[in-house]
Amino acid sequence: MCGRFVQTPIRDAASLGFPQLVGDLLSMPASYNLAPTQHASVVLDRGEGLQLQRLAWGLLPFWAKDKKRQGSTINARIETVATKPAFRSAFKKHRCLIPMAGYYEWSVSSEDGGKDPWFIHANVPLWAAGLWEDTSPLLAPDNLGTFTVITGDSSGVSADIHDRMPVWLAPTQAEEWxxxxxxxxxxxxxxxxxxxxxxxxxxxxxxxxxxxxxxxxQPVA
Structure with a gap:
């Protein structure tokens, strides 16, 4: 799963495929420990072209009756994202990309049995495939909506830490996706x-x- 991630302003955004968002990506609020229910910047289209908006993490489908559902919808598994009731409507018409500077996963420590967090990142911004929904009456009136991160099997360095990871797309795929x-x-x-x-x-x-x-x-020994 992906349970925490990092967002920082994207300074080299001119070549990403959406020049209209360069200013927004440059001024994107930095957050070094984004957690479920917190707000993050998401690239989406409400019918007026690509936008960068702040949505709450944890997708609430239009029929949700309980805000607590957000805790179980921060991730959508690629295997069931098109069919699971919580996600299938959004998968048809409300897809998005979530820019990340990296994300965290945990492994069991060989020293004390506790869980050690790892920061997983690339030398370029990462773009996680996601879904979004419009705001819910369960949330504050100024909330613009909610989102989830699509995950699949882990590979590369991530596979040594956890068996799931976000599904990554290229920013140039945003409009097509x-x-x-x-x-x-x-x-x-x-x-x-x-x-x-x-x-x-x-x-x-x-x-x-x-x-x-x-x-x-900062890395720790």
């Missing part, structure tokens, strides 16, 4: 390339969502 028919969108997910990534262990301070500082990205 959002507009594609469901079958075409699934084909894009299944054909997605995994970027070359690195991982290093970081402080257990990230286990507390209130901790949110650039220092969290």
């Amino acid at each position: 959002i507009a594609a028919a469901p079958d075409e969108a699934m084909a894009m997910l299944l054909a997605a390339d995994v970027p070359s990534m690195e991982a290093y262990r970081v402080s257990r301070a990230i286990n507390m969502p209130r901790n949110n500082a650039q220092a969290l990205l």
Whole structure:
């Protein structure tokens, strides 16, 4: 799964395929420990072209009756994203990309049996495939909507830490991914390339969502 991730302003955005978002990506708020229910920047299209909007993490389908559902919908498995009731409507018409500077996963420590967090990242911004829904009456009136991150089997350095990881798309695929028919969108997910990534262990301070500082990205021995 993907349970925490990092977003930072994207300074080299001119060549990403959506020049209209360069300014928004450059001014994107930095967050070094994004946790479920918190707000993150998401690339989507509400029918007026690509936009960067702040949505709450944890997708609430239009029929949801309980806000607690957000805790179980932060990730959508590629195997069931097109058929699971919580996601199938959004998969048909509300796809998005979530820019990430990296994400965290945990492994069991051989020293004390606790869980050590690892920061997994690339030398370029990562773009996770996702879904979004419009705001819910269960949320605050100023909320613009909710989102989930699509995950698949892990590979590369991620596979040494966890068996699941986000499905990554190229930013130049944004418009195609959002507009594609469901079958075409699934084909894009299944054909997605995994970027070359690195991982290093970081402080257990990230286990507390209130901790949110650039220092969290420092490697620990």
